[in-house]
Amino acid sequence: MDGGDDRLVDDLRRRVDETPFYGWAGISIVSAREGEVEVAMEVGADHLNIQGLVHGGLLATLADTAMGLAVRTRLEPGSRHVTIQLGVQFLSPGRPGRIVARARVVRSGRQIAHAEADVVDAGGKLLARAQSTVAVMAERENARIGDPDQ
Amino acid sequence: MDGGDDRLVDDLRRRVDETPFYGWAGISIVSAREGEVEVAMEVGADHLNIQGLVHGGLLATLADTAMGLAVRTRLEPGSRHVTIQLGVQFLSPGRPGRIVARARVVRSGRQIAHAEADVVDAGGKLLARAQSTVAVMAERENARIGDPDQ
Amino acid sequence: MDGGDDRLVDDLRRRVDETPFYGWAGISIVSAREGEVEVAMEVGADHLNIQGLVHGGLLATLADTAMGLAVRTRLEPGSRHVTIQLGVQFLSPGRPGRIVARARVVRSGRQIAHAEADVVDAGGKLLARAQSTVAVMAERENARIGDPDQ
Amino acid sequence: MDGGDDRLVDDLRRRVDETPFYGWAGISIVSAREGEVEVAMEVGADHLNIQGLVHGGLLATLADTAMGLAVRTRLEPGSRHVTIQLGVQFLSPGRPGRIVARARVVRSGRQIAHAEADVVDAGGKLLARAQSTVAVMAERENARIGDPDQ
Numbered sequence: 283m284d285g286g287d288d289r290l291v292d293d294l295r296r297r298v299d300e301t302p303f304y305g306w307a308g309i310s311i312v313s314a315r316e317g318e319v320e321v322a323m324e325v326g327a328d329h330l331n332i333q334g335l336v337h338g339g340l341l342a343t344l345a346d347t348a349m350g351l352a353v354r355t356r357l358e359p360g361s362r363h364v365t366i367q368l369g370v371q372f373l374s375p376g377r378p379g380r381i382v383a384r385a386r387v388v389r390s391g392r393q394i395a396h397a398e399a400d401v402v403d404a405g406g407k408l409l410a411r412a413q414s415t416v417a418v419m420a421e422r423e424n425a426r427i428g429d430p431d432q
Numbered sequence: 433m434d435g436g437d438d439r440l441v442d443d444l445r446r447r448v449d450e451t452p453f454y455g456w457a458g459i460s461i462v463s464a465r466e467g468e469v470e471v472a473m474e475v476g477a478d479h480l481n482i483q484g485l486v487h488g489g490l491l492a493t494l495a496d497t498a499m500g501l502a503v504r505t506r507l508e509p510g511s512r513h514v515t516i517q518l519g520v521q522f523l524s525p526g527r528p529g530r531i532v533a534r535a536r537v538v539r540s541g542r543q544i545a546h547a548e549a550d551v552v553d554a555g556g557k558l559l560a561r562a563q564s565t566v567a568v569m570a571e572r573e574n575a576r577i578g579d580p581d582q
Numbered sequence: 583m584d585g586g587d588d589r590l591v592d593d594l595r596r597r598v599d600e601t602p603f604y605g606w607a608g609i610s611i612v613s614a615r616e617g618e619v620e621v622a623m624e625v626g627a628d629h630l631n632i633q634g635l636v637h638g639g640l641l642a643t644l645a646d647t648a649m650g651l652a653v654r655t656r657l658e659p660g661s662r663h664v665t666i667q668l669g670v671q672f673l674s675p676g677r678p679g680r681i682v683a684r685a686r687v688v689r690s691g692r693q694i695a696h697a698e699a700d701v702v703d704a705g706g707k708l709l710a711r712a713q714s715t716v717a718v719m720a721e722r723e724n725a726r727i728g729d730p731d732q
Numbered sequence: 733m734d735g736g737d738d739r740l741v742d743d744l745r746r747r748v749d750e751t752p753f754y755g756w757a758g759i760s761i762v763s764a765r766e767g768e769v770e771v772a773m774e775v776g777a778d779h780l781n782i783q784g785l786v787h788g789g790l791l792a793t794l795a796d797t798a799m800g801l802a803v804r805t806r807l808e809p810g811s812r813h814v815t816i817q818l819g820v821q822f823l824s825p826g827r828p829g830r831i832v833a834r835a836r837v838v839r840s841g842r843q844i845a846h847a848e849a850d851v852v853d854a855g856g857k858l859l860a861r862a863q864s865t866v867a868v869m870a871e872r873e874n875a876r877i878g879d880p881d882q
Binding site for chain 4: 597600601602603605606607627628629630631632637638639640642643644646647650664665666667668669670671672675
């Protein structure tokens with residue numbers, strides 16, 4: 283993604299800065315425009331499995347993050363999104379270095395959105411592909427819909 | 433899972449101790465028997481999204497870990513496993529505290545295995561369900577099959 | 583599933599009778615209770631792939647049907663359901679004869695439901711497992727939500 | 733897909749002609765080249781659900797067919813493929829008329845292949861997207877690997 287929308291990037295960076303998980307996991311915003319978000323992660327020693335390859339859960343996490351934020355760029359004020367289903371195909375093992383997830387919204391409606399993402403390494407090699415199904419809901423309905431027991 | 437197989441638990445704990453990612457992520461083995469593995473994670477402030485809920489990627493990671501290790505209990509010596517596809521349904525938001533993923537092998541063959549997992553919180557509430565498709569391969573074929581470009 | 587709810591079975595049978603696809607595909611209701619539905623299909627020569635095994639698309643179709651109807655047993659009057667995501671693991675090849683899909687609702691909320699199904703042959707052998715994510719919506723919102731272009 | 737490979741198209745058409753399921757379901761080959769296959773289905777009254785829309789199982793079936801055949805174009809002589817996992821996102825309802833599934837291989841290795849497909853209607857509207865994970869095996873190992881009980 284070349285360029286992108288500066289206002290969106292700023293908004294997403296603020297969101298990432300306020301989210302403890304992203305700082306811990308080393309996830310940052312690369313670029314964003316309406317319906318598309320790119321996030322990066324610097325893979326270090328902490329992120330490797332016993333074979334010295336990136337744990338698949340991290341590839342899934344990076345893809346899930348990018349897809350959720352891509353859907354967020356499509357939300358109207360007062361709405362929020364919750365990922366309800368995630369699918370990942372692992373295509374090649376990832377090695378230490380920078381990996382990037384590029385997500386785009388495939389379809390977004392008033393109640394449901396679908397997104398997809400590619401996860402690539404610094405050389406452009408495709409490590410994983412992912413799809414997510416996302417529920418869109420009013421902010422005021424968070425508790426009730428996000429947690430059916432409340 | 434009550435009890436479990438002590439030898440398996442020891443083997444998996446050794447494996448987890450040797451894997452940098454598990455220490456970093458706070459993942460540990462709870463119990464194991466042939467075809468079934470239970471792993472836990474203490475969810476702290478680092479693992480939360482902007483709403484104060486566990487990031488979905490961590491639920492996916494915990495489930496993926498448990499499923500991979502469950503398949504591992506079925507491998508013959510000289511074999512290894514690679515997760516090639518992961519699916520997760522997010523059912524309820526997770527809050528700080530201990531969460532556990534309980535995985536079992538649904539089918540294992542010479543070339544392919546299928547596993548599934550439940551992710552539950554300390555109160556037994558179901559947070560997520562997951563399924564994985566796993567390739568089984570000879571140790572000596574790692575590089576070639578795990579990475580098609582080599 | 584033993585027994586079941588006769589009123590639910592009658593309601594679902596009426597629905598199946600009114601749906602051209604089910605007659606064509608040979609799909610019928612076996613049993614139903616709140617949150618659980620079992621449907622059957624007689625696999626004949628028309629349903630086989632070139633190896634003489636049941637085409638995987640039919641196992642997916644049977645599972646999808648059972649899961650959608652299971653969600654339907656949980657709907658309030660004036661609501662309808664639309665499957666938005668389907669996942670299937672194919673575990674064993676199916677051969678001619680009767681196959682059955684047993685579905686249950688894993689979680690149902692006001693906006694989203696999750697279901698799962700086992701597909702088994704007459705001998706009880708597990709042929710496939712499936713999961714679906716389902717949107718629940720008001721009848722009057724059908725067109726708008728089911729079809730974002732309207 | 734413009735053009736395509738005539739020899740591949742002929743080979744796949746022969747295969748489709750010999751497969752009872754495809755004739756019954758009304759599925760035919762549109763185009764094929766190495767790693768890409770397009771199949772079509774004429775949706776008639778038999779294929780509709782109670783709302784007059786194409787049953788989602790048929791969209792899944794059409795996608796699965798196209799993806800399996802796309803993988804087949806990459807197989808070496810003496811190999812065969814078995815779909816082991818299928819994922820589908822349903823994006824828009826399908827109406828009577830011609831629908832087409834366009835599949836391509838995302839990655840193919842000696843043991844595992846990944847494919848994806850778009851399902852579109854005659855107006856080019858995207859009805860569904862799908863992904864499959866496919867096991868590749870030697871012809872002589874069919875029974876053992878395709879059916880773990882033998």
